[in-house]
Amino acid sequence: MTELPLSGVRVCDLTWVIAGPTATRILADFGAEVIRVEHGQAADPIRFGRPIAGERPTLNNSGFFNYFNRNKKSVLLNVRHPLGMEVLHRLIAVSDVVIENFSSGVLESWGLDYEAMRAINPRVISCSISGFGHTGRDRRFTTWGPTAQALSGLTLMSGLPGKPPAGWGYSYLDHTAGYYAAIAVMMALHHRNRTGEGQAIDIAQVETGMVLTGPAVLDFTVNGRSWLREGMPPGNRAWEPRIAPHNTYPCAGEDRWVAIAVRNDTEWEAMRRAMGEAGWAADARFAANAGRLAHEDELDARIAEWTRERDAYAVMQALQAAGVPAGVCQTAGDRVERDPQLQARGWWTSMPHPELGESGFDGVAPRLSRTPGTNRTASPLMGEHTFEVMTGTLGMSADEYAEREAMGVFM
Template sequence: MTSPLPLEGVRVADFTWVGAGPFLTKPLADHGADVIKVESRTHTDPIRSMAPFRDGRPGPNRSGYFANRNTSKRSICLDLKSIRGKELALALIAKSDIVTSNFTPGTMDRLGLGYRDLTAVRPDIICLEMPMQGNTGPHRDFRGYGLTIAAAGGLLGLTGYPEHPPVGTGTNYPDHVPNPLHAAVAVLAALRHRRKTGKGQYIELAQLESTVNVIGPALLAAATGRRVDRAANQDASAAPHGVYPCAGEDRWCAIAVTTDDQWDALANVLGRPEWAAKPCYATADGRLATREELDDAIAAVTAAHDAEALADALTATGVPAAVVSDAAHILTDPQLNAREHWKVLDHPEMGPSVYDNIPYRLSATPGRLHTPAPVLGADTRDVCLNLLGLTPDEYQHLAAEGVVG
């Protein structure tokens, strides 16, 4: 018998979509909250149409991107622009503890679902909105996703080589880490506040401001008048510090050296004992090498090594190192598998599919991925009949009109 989940009894009316919003409500759902994702059949969540798709076949219920962000949730479809659809949304909110959205400022108000509308049906509601740049200021109406937020927030400006344009982070980092997790912590704090005071809260999480937290040290440096520029893989407290080529096609090993002992160990593992017992790698003429020359010298040696064997040899001597893995390697990683990081859930349309498990372990109140991502509108009838009190005939009538589905 499975243990109860810590957020059981908490209900979330989830109007979020795309990346950051669903990643906010996912940990709530995985820890027991009844997260009801409100969707539309005429304007589906964009990531339902984003690759990768199971077996390479597109479809609103076949996106791995969507599936990854929406475990343990339910899905209902409402036409929020219809009077009856808005009424059902308010009825759902009246039976919910939390309402979340990440639309452009004013969207929920125009739908008749603004904070004042919510408190009219649930005075102690906790409402969280995630506008890109906040609800006030000259940029309040700007629209954007993780990529544009990372650019506006200075994160992309720090990635890449100083002599080249920014290269980015390879993924929409603001959507995956700072914004959804800051929002989740804010929601949990509001739940605790309501438990102690009986009062709800309105939470505005400006995604740009949340993202700026990621580059705090660079901001402090800039505030002192120091120019902050892209530094590739360089690190102020480590040298060498980079990703180095290894034997085989597109095989690499990441290496970081922060102490003299680590430098000596690296020199010995690479078969270059003459490098040891020196403060830094020296050139043939005795001059201390630049970082670029140091990287070139190490890369010339690592290119003959097997990436896994090199990483193992270095870590065994205390040098921080790791193989650069692709998705296939990650799936077979012994550490992740030993910790049961991968979980297979049987999706109604995609069949057994691999999901990444919850990456943090709470000893007293653990969560779990208890259902796969929902197919579009899978729970509309159940929610309307068993939670909102519609009769089967009323539901069929509204379904025929396109209000529900």
């Protein structure tokens, strides 16, 4: 097998939940040896995250955990035990990267700020993901994806006119911060390859969200306008430029929808033909975009009457064949079972897991032509690689391992 781009890079992974594991998943996909340091009495909550296999969560049957932690190893280590902290120091000494997403100050309280790590390993790269970073007034505050989203301004920008801010339905900023962390680690590795110098990486989750507010920031700095949802069209209607129809429409079946966007009068005529020259569509009020916008509610209701009786894929294919932009609002099942594009690219793969069985996984993005990332192993069982790492990577003898195990170091 082709050597992966990050083969030979070892990551001491102190992360938990989503933001940190997103970063280390990317590094692991591209060949880094990622060693998750876990503690049995303070397990990562995502190990219990649904969906699960079976009726009750165990430490190892979470599909959620499996998704974020493929291609990694897991060791049990009680860092509150003096000998456990000594083992962590030994692991840092042989690692290229140490990454964590605790609240700012946690590693400092362990006596493991960057300067302390550098004393253990002068070439180490330390990456920290926290809510506000390690400097400034708010550095001690904690965040989750939804709160970071609100603090970055994204929640205010999301929602319907006249309604409270809606925000997004998932912790997207946990993923965003993780992506930034993976990129930053690779830049730091490149710098170290050129200079021999390690460094500290300080990522503030709120700042990674603020990058996504670009249109609002630009409008304020250039035009002096604050972002107001009241100035936006409701729902999925187009804003810039204002065009109609531009919405999602119900289709046959439970909660099935298709998105349709008509950008000009030529596409409207094409849509009329695709709908079978319905009499209402010939109304002169709908002939030009200005008229369609003036009667948008009626237009949307009429289109919905047509789509509601038809299969969403049939609507999409008929409109696309006519040259009208349209797409099914796909469910998760659609993406896995019937998306021909993803099937053609071999996006979905599977790997065996001791408790979950044969488990499906998404592919690795981005795709490199010579050294593409790979799915090699499903998520590790809790502490699955403790003996292997302690005796192989750290060079402990079997007796030393057994002695420390008996003292509660590996738990």
